[in-house]
Amino acid sequence: MKRDQLMLLVSGVLSLLALGWATQRNASPGYLEYQAEFRILVEEQLGPEKAAAVPAGVQQIWVEPASRVDRCISCHLGVTWAGLDDAPEPFRSHPTGPLENHPIEKFGCTLCHGGQGSATGLKDAHGWIKHWEDPLLDSQLAEDYKIPEPYAFMEMKCNTCHRFDREVEGMSRLNLAKQIVNEKGCRACHTINSRGGTIGPDLTDIGDKHPEQYDFERLTNFPSVFNWQVGHLQDPKAYTSDSIMPNFGLKTDEAQAVTMLMLSWRKHDVPLELLPITGLKDEPTEAEAAREKMMLEGDGRFFVENTCFICHDVSSLGIFSATKIGPDLAQAAEDVPRRFGRTLEDFLANPSGTMAVVLSKQIILTDEDKAEAARLMHLAYEKFKQQKADAEKETDAATSTVPASDGEPASQTHEN
Numbered sequence: 001m002k003r004d005q006l007m008l009l010v011s012g013v014l015s016l017l018a019l020g021w022a023t024q025r026n027a028s029p030g031y032l033e034y035q036a037e038f039r040i041l042v043e044e045q046l047g048p049e050k051a052a053a054v055p056a057g058v059q060q061i062w063v064e065p066a067s068r069v070d071r072c073i074s075c076h077l078g079v080t081w082a083g084l085d086d087a088p089e090p091f092r093s094h095p096t097g098p099l100e101n102h103p104i105e106k107f108g109c110t111l112c113h114g115g116q117g118s119a120t121g122l123k124d125a126h127g128w129i130k131h132w133e134d135p136l137l138d139s140q141l142a143e144d145y146k147i148p149e150p151y152a153f154m155e156m157k158c159n160t161c162h163r164f165d166r167e168v169e170g171m172s173r174l175n176l177a178k179q180i181v182n183e184k185g186c187r188a189c190h191t192i193n194s195r196g197g198t199i200g201p202d203l204t205d206i207g208d209k210h211p212e213q214y215d216f217e218r219l220t221n222f223p224s225v226f227n228w229q230v231g232h233l234q235d236p237k238a239y240t241s242d243s244i245m246p247n248f249g250l251k252t253d254e255a256q257a258v259t260m261l262m263l264s265w266r267k268h269d270v271p272l273e274l275l276p277i278t279g280l281k282d283e284p285t286e287a288e289a290a291r292e293k294m295m296l297e298g299d300g301r302f303f304v305e306n307t308c309f310i311c312h313d314v315s316s317l318g319i320f321s322a323t324k325i326g327p328d329l330a331q332a333a334e335d336v337p338r339r340f341g342r343t344l345e346d347f348l349a350n351p352s353g354t355m356a357v358v359l360s361k362q363i364i365l366t367d368e369d370k371a372e373a374a375r376l377m378h379l380a381y382e383k384f385k386q387q388k389a390d391a392e393k394e395t396d397a398a399t400s401t402v403p404a405s406d407g408e409p410a411s412q413t414h415e416n
């Protein structure tokens with residue numbers, strides 16, 4: 001069943017295991033019939049001269065740097081032919097877009113599609129067989145998961161090479177997922193490509209986690225790694241009851257995109273020659289690097305380490321929450337006395353409302369921790385006031401440099 005195959009797809013060991021199968025498969029060539037059929041098709045559509053040029057026998061592409069041999073073109077004879085856009089598979093012309101940057105002579109087929117390149121029988125070649133862990137990511141798979149674009153899952157294969165590119169044409173889903181991972185601050189808790197926090201597990205090779213390591217009991221749809229990940233992202237507590245991972249309110253298509261991205265994060269064996277030179281490393285932008293540094297090393301790291309930032313910004317210390325369930329703690333030193341008529345220290349010792357639950361069930365702080373939290377919130381408030389004053393000075397400076405012009409209505413700044 002294909003569902004099980006997707007579980008296999010994300011399991012650890014890579015494809016080289018199947019060496020011993022080659023001889024067996026060659027004994028059952030299905031491709032000869034397709035070649036005969038193709039010749040008839042070409043004769044009908046393009047004339048007898050072209051038909052005579054149809055190759056016979058096993059056809060293959062030797063992807064030397066990857067030590068792969070892809071024999072898909074033994075049946076998929078039309079891929080490089082023009083004028084067969086409406087032919088039935090396996091005879092159709094290949095869409096030209098993807099091949100512009102990746103000529104098949106160099107890339108073969110399976111690095112993008114999956115499947116078992118050395119095989120020439122249908123089932124074996126498409127890899128929907130036991131013990132083949134890199135099956136063809138075909139339209140049926142997308143259909144099984146009710147994903148409208150037939151080749152959506154292929155983006156996972158694209159990302160084995162384009163992992164460190166932020167935005168790549170033809171990878172709309174994973175482009176979105178990469179944006180979500182940055183915006184939601186997954187790295188505050190998770191290390192990804194050696195950058196990030198340690199509150200949650202390292203996700204760098206999460207795609208290699210074996211299906212047997214998952215607990216599928218809570219799944220209400222069919223048990224697969226893909227469904228587990230989508231479900232967990234949308235409601236972490238339903239899967240790990242004491243999880244402190246926030247529910248980011250991701251829509252299903254967003255959670256599916258992030259899942260595809262995560263499952264593409266595997267150790268792989270693509271040789272350097274076939275990797276884009278643009279991105280061999282995960283480089284944060286300057287702003288991202290600064291933000292990550294603030295979160296993990298700045299004055300506010302207490303609020304990350306103790307997971308307050310799941311619900312609270314501490315904006316003046318550079319701490320940002322993806323959920324913003326509680327108020328910005330940059331102003332708590334002023335806000336708490338005003339709202340509750342108590343000092344911050346007193347509020348933390350005897351919290352009320354949501355914080356009473358949080359501090360008794362979810363985050364257990366020692367007295368020293370509480371003192372430290374209060375100290376940092378006072379510091380945050382000082383910085384908040386300072387930043388506000390600086391910002392006002394800046395806007396004042398900016399408005400005063402605007403030249404007065406006669407025809408303009410009176411400046412809005414004097415309004416109350």
Ligand code: HEC
Pocket residue numbers: 030031034070071072073074075076089090109110113114115116117119120121122125126136137138139140150
């Ligand atoms: C024995 C002949 C044969 C071989 C070898 C073969 N294919 Fe196919 N392929 C077919 C046929 C027939 C179809 C159409 C029916 C189907 O999808 O099962 C097809 C369909 C496809 C499709 C479209 C599937 C979809 O989503 O509808 C893709 C993509 C594909 N093949 C890729 C490959 C790749 C990559 C290889 C090499 C690893 C390969 N094929 C090897 C016969 C073959």
Ligand code: HEC
Pocket residue numbers: 072073076079089090092093094095098099102103104107108109110112113151154
């Ligand atoms: C750079 C990656 C890449 C390589 C290399 C590649 N393909 Fe594709 N292939 C794609 C993408 C992407 C699509 C889907 C295009 C779309 O639907 O717009 C596709 C579509 C297909 C289809 C379905 C065509 C259709 O019109 O539905 C078949 C069959 C196929 N490829 C076979 C092959 C074979 C055989 C090879 C090797 C000779 C190969 N591809 C090499 C990326 C690739």
Ligand code: HEC
Pocket residue numbers: 098101102107111112154155157158159160161162165168169170171270273274275276277278
């Ligand atoms: C085996 C590795 C590999 C796979 C798989 C792969 N690519 Fe590429 N891709 C490359 C290389 C190498 C280049 C050339 C870039 C360069 O010269 O630095 C490239 C270039 C590109 C480019 C143009 C340059 C850019 O970065 O904008 C696009 C777009 C692209 N690939 C999209 C895709 C898509 C979509 C897929 C999946 C269907 C895919 N690639 C699969 C290796 C790969």
Ligand code: HEC
Pocket residue numbers: 180181184185186187188189190199200201203206209229236237240243244245246248258262307310
């Ligand atoms: C506040 C900290 C925190 C943030 C932020 C966070 N996570 Fe997690 N995550 C955890 C913890 C703790 C676990 C382990 C408990 C669990 O499975 O829920 C976890 C587990 C996971 C797992 C399961 C890992 C495994 O080995 O089973 C995945 C996948 C995951 N997170 C992805 C993400 C993604 C993607 C994001 C960003 C959209 C994110 N997390 C944001 C704390 C966090």
Ligand code: HEC
Pocket residue numbers: 303306307308309310311312325326327328329331332335336339347352353354355358363365373
């Ligand atoms: C699960 C979400 C959650 C977590 C985690 C959390 N808080 Fe809160 N916190 C809230 C909510 C919601 C409020 C607002 C409650 C109200 O207005 O009654 C709040 C209010 C506060 C207040 C009062 C702020 C004000 O301006 O009135 C302080 C101080 C505070 N939290 C500190 C912390 C600290 C320190 C941590 C980490 C040790 C923390 N919180 C963790 C949800 C959370």
